[in-house]
Amino acid sequence: xxxxxxxxxxxxxxxxxAAIEEAEKSxxxxxxxxxxxxxxxxxSIVARGxxxxxxxxxxxxxxxxxxxxxxxxxxxxxxxTLVSTLSPCIMCTGAVVLYRFGRVVVGEHQTFLGAxxxxxxxxxxxxxxxxxxxxxxxERLQREKPDLWAEDIGS
Amino acid sequence: xxxxxxxxxxxxxxxxxAAIEEAEKSxxxxxxxxxxxxxxxxxSIVARGxxxxxxxxxxxxxxxxxxxxxxxxxxxxxxxTLVSTLSPCIMCTGAVVLYRFGRVVVGEHQTFLGAxxxxxxxxxxxxxxxxxxxxxxxERLQREKPDLWAEDIGS
Numbered sequence: 001x002x003x004x005x006x007x008x009x010x011x012x013x014x015x016x017x018a019a020i021e022e023a024e025k026s027x028x029x030x031x032x033x034x035x036x037x038x039x040x041x042x043x044s045i046v047a048r049g050x051x052x053x054x055x056x057x058x059x060x061x062x063x064x065x066x067x068x069x070x071x072x073x074x075x076x077x078x079x080x081t082l083v084s085t086l087s088p089c090i091m092c093t094g095a096v097v098l099y100r101f102g103r104v105v106v107g108e109h110q111t112f113l114g115a116x117x118x119x120x121x122x123x124x125x126x127x128x129x130x131x132x133x134x135x136x137x138x139e140r141l142q143r144e145k146p147d148l149w150a151e152d153i154g155s
Numbered sequence: 156x157x158x159x160x161x162x163x164x165x166x167x168x169x170x171x172x173a174a175i176e177e178a179e180k181s182x183x184x185x186x187x188x189x190x191x192x193x194x195x196x197x198x199s200i201v202a203r204g205x206x207x208x209x210x211x212x213x214x215x216x217x218x219x220x221x222x223x224x225x226x227x228x229x230x231x232x233x234x235x236t237l238v239s240t241l242s243p244c245i246m247c248t249g250a251v252v253l254y255r256f257g258r259v260v261v262g263e264h265q266t267f268l269g270a271x272x273x274x275x276x277x278x279x280x281x282x283x284x285x286x287x288x289x290x291x292x293x294e295r296l297q298r299e300k301p302d303l304w305a306e307d308i309g310s
Contacts, residue, residue, distance in 0.1 A: 094249025099309040
């Protein structure tokens, strides 16, 4: 097996688990259960974040935006991978395209399909995992707090 | 003359002036001279903001994102107008599309053309003013701090 590929797969599992931890943390705080991390080529995590819209009252604080915010000013975005538990909305997609991330890993896009076409059209690699844990997080939100979710996506 | 139109024109001038004030404030702070305001149908200003990337170290803090952040959680976005001194980048455009703003007023798009096509394709009214004050703000930035500007747009 290709060691580089092996390392990448192990890193990917770690990134996804960390993003799910962020989502669960937000839910425990009464917020939207969506989390994100930014991963580096060596497998490390550059930044983490979760949706903070309920917690902070900031309508732009989707998980991906929060995570990019936490990553701070840098110029190496194209070497980084953004991992989100959910398909990124058009705002978060715009941020990813602006900074030309190399890759986006999507936990699931069954419960909400964001702007993945725009990511692909912009030359960004997109992988969708359809992880059952990510799906369960969103299904619970949509079942228990449908209005809060509607507000999150501007509908 | 249609009074409604007259009111709208007067409000628009006030909004643009306020956005320029925000841009100038940011420049005085050592930051990127781009400002934005959100206007309501009655001509009032709902929120103001300017690029805070230098000031706060937050790469998502473009003027439009900062302004939407300051507007807080609300459900009346479609009745509001976002005014920016500069053509909104793909990230800020994504935020505008997510929340389905009714209209975007662009101070100028000579020095940088953002994702206005996406705004139009999303059914959002776009007006470009080509205001000389807005152009002068950006020309000074691009002349005096070209690298800072390049970082702002991910290039």
